[in-house]
Amino acid sequence: MTRPRFLLALDQGTSSSRSIVFDRQGRIVAVAQREFRQIFPQPGWVEHDPREIWASQLGTAQEALNEAGIGAADVAAIGITNQRETTLVWSRRTGEPLCNAIVWQDRRTEPACAGLRERGFEALVRDRTGLIIDPYFSGTKLKWILDTVPGARAAAGSGELAFGTVDSWLAWQLTGGTVHATDVSNASRTMLFNIHRNQWDEDLLAMLEIPRELLPAVHPSSHVYGHTRAELFGAPIAIGGIAGDQQSALFGQACFASGLAKNTYGTGCFMLVHTGKHCQTSRNGLIATSAAQVTDTPEFALEGSVFIGGAVVQWLRDGLHAIKGSAAVQDLAESVPDSGGVMFVPAFTGLGAPYWKPDARGAILGLSRGTTVAHIARAALESIAFQSAALLHAMSRDLANSGGVTELRVDGGACVNNLLMQFQADLLGIPVVRPKVIETTALGAAYLAGLSCGVYTGLDQLAAHWQVEHVFHPTMSRSRANELMQRWEHAVAQTTL
Numbered sequence: 062m063t064r065p066r067f068l069l070a071l072d073q074g075t076s077s078s079r080s081i082v083f084d085r086q087g088r089i090v091a092v093a094q095r096e097f098r099q100i101f102p103q104p105g106w107v108e109h110d111p112r113e114i115w116a117s118q119l120g121t122a123q124e125a126l127n128e129a130g131i132g133a134a135d136v137a138a139i140g141i142t143n144q145r146e147t148t149l150v151w152s153r154r155t156g157e158p159l160c161n162a163i164v165w166q167d168r169r170t171e172p173a174c175a176g177l178r179e180r181g182f183e184a185l186v187r188d189r190t191g192l193i194i195d196p197y198f199s200g201t202k203l204k205w206i207l208d209t210v211p212g213a214r215a216a217a218g219s220g221e222l223a224f225g226t227v228d229s230w231l232a233w234q235l236t237g238g239t240v241h242a243t244d245v246s247n248a249s250r251t252m253l254f255n256i257h258r259n260q261w262d263e264d265l266l267a268m269l270e271i272p273r274e275l276l277p278a279v280h281p282s283s284h285v286y287g288h289t290r291a292e293l294f295g296a297p298i299a300i301g302g303i304a305g306d307q308q309s310a311l312f313g314q315a316c317f318a319s320g321l322a323k324n325t326y327g328t329g330c331f332m333l334v335h336t337g338k339h340c341q342t343s344r345n346g347l348i349a350t351s352a353a354q355v356t357d358t359p360e361f362a363l364e365g366s367v368f369i370g371g372a373v374v375q376w377l378r379d380g381l382h383a384i385k386g387s388a389a390v391q392d393l394a395e396s397v398p399d400s401g402g403v404m405f406v407p408a409f410t411g412l413g414a415p416y417w418k419p420d421a422r423g424a425i426l427g428l429s430r431g432t433t434v435a436h437i438a439r440a441a442l443e444s445i446a447f448q449s450a451a452l453l454h455a456m457s458r459d460l461a462n463s464g465g466v467t468e469l470r471v472d473g474g475a476c477v478n479n480l481l482m483q484f485q486a487d488l489l490g491i492p493v494v495r496p497k498v499i500e501t502t503a504l505g506a507a508y509l510a511g512l513s514c515g516v517y518t519g520l521d522q523l524a525a526h527w528q529v530e531h532v533f534h535p536t537m538s539r540s541r542a543n544e545l546m547q548r549w550e551h552a553v554a555q556t557t558l
Contacts, residue, residue, distance in 0.1 A: 065137035070503035078117035080125040087526040093124035105168040108161035133294040138301030138514040140506030142309035143227040148202035163202040170201035191349030200252030224275040240287040246308035249351035282353040283509040302509025304353040307331040313505030315527040326475035330370035345455035346415025365414035365452035369407040394439035402427040404552035405440035415455040421556040450488040472501040487537035
C-alpha cells in the first residue's frame, strides 16, 4: 500500500482563509484562498461571522485538493493554524454560534481590563500566563460574551456551551462536534492558561468568572486530535497538528532552538524568539508565551505583537483610495527617494508591544505643502519596519545576557516587498533572511501534522528543509538608524491625547 504523499494545512487568518497542499519536502503543491467580511459594529470593535470562517475554510480545503488532483487517501494528515485570541462561543447541541466572533484586534473590553488592573491582578496574570492584562487576549472577550448575550452565563454553567479560539471551532466543525480541543500555543493566549503547568488555571477562571465546562481539552501542538467527517473530503483524514499562527510560523521557520527569531508580516506583525525550556520574563513590554510543542514538556517564546502591519496597506487601498491594489504600494513608495519627513503611526486599534497603549489612535506627522500621496505611502510602508524594529530592540534588551538576536527570519505576505525588507535590515543593523517558502505559518502546521502521523522522524529532518531565498544586509549607518528610531518614538508619543 502506497503511503500518503501530501499534507494539507488549513491557514485561517484574520482577513482570509487559505488551504495549502504540501509535499513531504515542504514544497507547495496547491493553494486556495478566500477573503471574508470584516465587521465593525462600533469604533474599536472588530467581529467575524463564524459561519463565514467555516465556509471559507472548508471551501478552500476542497479547492486545494481539487487543484492538486488528489483525494483524501493521498493526504497523511491535516494541520490547522489560525488567527489567535479571536473568541467564539457556540451551542454544543446545535453547533450554532452564540454571536459573532470577537476578533483579536477588538478593544471593547479595555474597561474590564482596567478594572482587573485596579484590583491588582497584573502580577497573577503575568506569573501564570506570561501575558499582560489587555483586551488583545481571549479571556475578557469570553467574559464579555457571557455577561452580555442574554442567557449565555446560565447556559455556560449548565454545560450547554463551548468556548474556543478559531482552531477549536474548525476542529469541532471538521469532526462533526466529536472534538472540542485546542493546543498549548492557542490556550496560552487566552489569559486563562498556566503556561508552566500546561493546564487551565483555577484562579484565573475565578478572576474572570469563567465556568470550566466551557473549555476545550488541551494537547501538544503535534497530536492526533481526531478525524474529519467522511463526507467533507470523501474519506476521513487525521487532524494531526494545531498551532496558533505565530507559533506555527516560528516552527515553520525551523526556529526550534533558543535564540532563533522570526517576524511575520501579515495583517499585524508578530516577532517571536524561541527561548527553549526557559520562560523569559520581559522587562521591556514583551510577553512570554508557549511555543508550539511536540511533547508534553513546556517550551517557550518571547513575543511582541504589532496590531496594524500589512493592514496599513489595506487602509491605503480601501480607506484613502491611494492605490487600486495592495501590490501597487511598492511602486508608489519607490517613486520618491524617501518619506519626505512624513511619519505615519497606524494606531488604528491602539498600539501593541512594546508600548501597550490601547487608547492610541493613528497619526500622520511631518506633512508639508510638498507632501504627496507617494510620501504617505512610503511612510506607511516604513511604519511596518519601525514598529518591528521597536520590537526587536526590546527583545534584544531582554536577551542581552544570552547574546540577543543575530539574524531575523521573515515570512508573511509583506516580506516579498524588497523595499520594506531592506529598510527593516537598515533599522535593525542585522541581516534579514527570507526563506524560499514564505508560507511558513501553513508550513509549520503541516510539519506538526506530519510529525504526529509519522511522515517525519524528527526536528533535524525538518530543519534540513529550510532554505534561504535572499539575505538583506544593513547598509545604513547606525547613527542614521538611531536618528530615525528617535523620530519614530517622538511620533508615537503624539498618538495619545
